[in-house]
Amino acid sequence: MKMISTILILIFPLCMLGQSNLNLYLNNILKSSPEAQLIELVRKKNSCNQYLQQVIFHPSLSLTSNLPNFTRSINSITQPDGSLKFQTQSQAFSSFGINASQALPFSGGNISLTSGLNRIDLFDPNTSTAWSSNLFVVSYSQPLFQFNELKYLKPNLNVSQRLNEALYTKQKRQFEQKIAALVLDYYNATGQRSDLKKQLLSTNKTVQKTQYLVQAGKILKEDLDLLNIEQKQTQNQLENLEFSLASLKSRLTYHLGDSSFEDEIIDFNINSWPRFIPSKDSLVELAQSDPSWLENIQAIEQAEQNIERQKQNSGLSASFDVSFGFNQRADELEGIYQNPLDRQMATISVSMPILDGGRSKYNQLIAQNGLEQATLQKQIAEQSIEQRINDVISQFKQLDEQISLSEESLALARNRSKRYSDLFEVGKITVDQYLDAQNYANRIELELLSAQVNYWKLWYSVLF
Numbered sequence: 001m002k003m004i005s006t007i008l009i010l011i012f013p014l015c016m017l018g019q020s021n022l023n024l025y026l027n028n029i030l031k032s033s034p035e036a037q038l039i040e041l042v043r044k045k046n047s048c049n050q051y052l053q054q055v056i057f058h059p060s061l062s063l064t065s066n067l068p069n070f071t072r073s074i075n076s077i078t079q080p081d082g083s084l085k086f087q088t089q090s091q092a093f094s095s096f097g098i099n100a101s102q103a104l105p106f107s108g109g110n111i112s113l114t115s116g117l118n119r120i121d122l123f124d125p126n127t128s129t130a131w132s133s134n135l136f137v138v139s140y141s142q143p144l145f146q147f148n149e150l151k152y153l154k155p156n157l158n159v160s161q162r163l164n165e166a167l168y169t170k171q172k173r174q175f176e177q178k179i180a181a182l183v184l185d186y187y188n189a190t191g192q193r194s195d196l197k198k199q200l201l202s203t204n205k206t207v208q209k210t211q212y213l214v215q216a217g218k219i220l221k222e223d224l225d226l227l228n229i230e231q232k233q234t235q236n237q238l239e240n241l242e243f244s245l246a247s248l249k250s251r252l253t254y255h256l257g258d259s260s261f262e263d264e265i266i267d268f269n270i271n272s273w274p275r276f277i278p279s280k281d282s283l284v285e286l287a288q289s290d291p292s293w294l295e296n297i298q299a300i301e302q303a304e305q306n307i308e309r310q311k312q313n314s315g316l317s318a319s320f321d322v323s324f325g326f327n328q329r330a331d332e333l334e335g336i337y338q339n340p341l342d343r344q345m346a347t348i349s350v351s352m353p354i355l356d357g358g359r360s361k362y363n364q365l366i367a368q369n370g371l372e373q374a375t376l377q378k379q380i381a382e383q384s385i386e387q388r389i390n391d392v393i394s395q396f397k398q399l400d401e402q403i404s405l406s407e408e409s410l411a412l413a414r415n416r417s418k419r420y421s422d423l424f425e426v427g428k429i430t431v432d433q434y435l436d437a438q439n440y441a442n443r444i445e446l447e448l449l450s451a452q453v454n455y456w457k458l459w460y461s462v463l464f
Contacts, residue, residue, distance in 0.1 A: 026176050033255040043168045059102045068092040090123035105150040109142035131336045137325030144318040147309040159298050166291040180460040186248045188453040196238045203231045218427030277396045283389045296378040303371035310367045314360030318350045399455040406448035413441035
């Protein structure tokens with residue numbers, strides 16, 4: 001079964017062994033949840049856009065036709081005696097052609113091949129037909145002394161593709177984080193509900209025993225009243241918790257598509273999940289795969305390209321165009337491809353700015369400023385990542401230590417609560433002392449559960 005993400009597997013390989021149930025939930029939700037499906041649709045759209053941007057590197061082939069393109073006009077013709085004669089003229093111009101072209105990234109030029117057939121029909125005042133054709137024309141166009149945009153377009157598109165994939169991965173992980181938090185909150189709430197039910201059952205038994213102690217005169221009636229109040233408070237907490245569980249269950253049902261998950265979540269046995277504090281190197285690797293970091297790298301590369309662009313485009317610019325082919329004219333279609341005539345064309349266009357008001361100079365200064373800004377932003381991002389990594393490691397260590405202390409304290413608190421319960425039942429301590437010991441044990445148990453849940457919430461929420 002596919003795990004949460006490749007990056008998390010690399011960072012936390014050991015922890016995955018104890019979380020198979022939660023990971024299965026995440027994988028199932030990624031297949032069924034509408035939000036997860038939306039993320040996949042956005043990814044497909046971005047992939048299509050990425051492909052469209054790369055079409056320029058592929059050869060293109062197109063067919064064109066114009067049929068019949070009929071026109072009719074009335075022309076004025078001056079006669080020898082100075083009078084005007086109005087003559088109707090009707091004609092149709094039909095054409096069919098094929099064009100193939102290919103961009104050349106290594107030079108920035110373009111090569112094309114065209115072939116076409118034309119028919120001209122005259123209807124007024126006389127009827128006649130003529131044919132013309134371009135058997136084939138090969139053309140080549142090459143910019144000179146200019147920045148080659150095509151040379152850098154494909155590397156830029158590759159960077160954009162990695163950025164889009166990183167955005168998809170982050171969106172997916174953010175959704176996984178959201179679902180993991182819901183599942184862990186539900187697990188936490190079910191654990192609290194179980195503890196409250198045990199506490200309520202214990203309090204009910206204690207109330208029954210206390211009634212006999214009051215009748216025997218061993219403890220005050222006020223002690224029994226305090227126990228009844230404690231019982232009502234526990235019942236109220238349980239009711240509020242049931243309301244929270246219903247809300248969490250509704251949200252999980254929306255993502256899972258069914259509500260038969262409670263028993264499975266309760267059986268997660270979070271205590272058996274091995275804890276693992278990530279290393280700094282693994283977190284750095286994760287941070288450098290984040291879209292914000294890739295955007296900083298992309299910004300520097302594009303700024304460097306812009307400097308080169310402004311330098312090359314600020315001076316002399318020229319273009320070279322050459323074409324060669326064959327054409328022919330004939331009155332009959334059968335003769336249109338007989339004895340074709342060759343045609344050649346060559347053109348060199350040159351442009352040299354003389355006065356541009358300092359435009360070239362300031363465009364280069366702006367480009368240089370853009371590179372400096374991108375470099376500073378990368379440095380700021382590095383500092384932010386460093387601080388974030390230190391904070392994450394510190395949080396992991398704090399939660400790990402809190403879990404260890406709570407586990408140690410819970411064993412002592414449970415033994416203390418059991419002893420105080422025995423002492424209270426024989427009337428040797430007051431109800432306040434008994435309740436303090438019991439509440440302390442309950443509080444430590446909830447703190448342990450909360451610390452464990454927060455640890456794994458942090459594990460799933462490591463984002464930069």
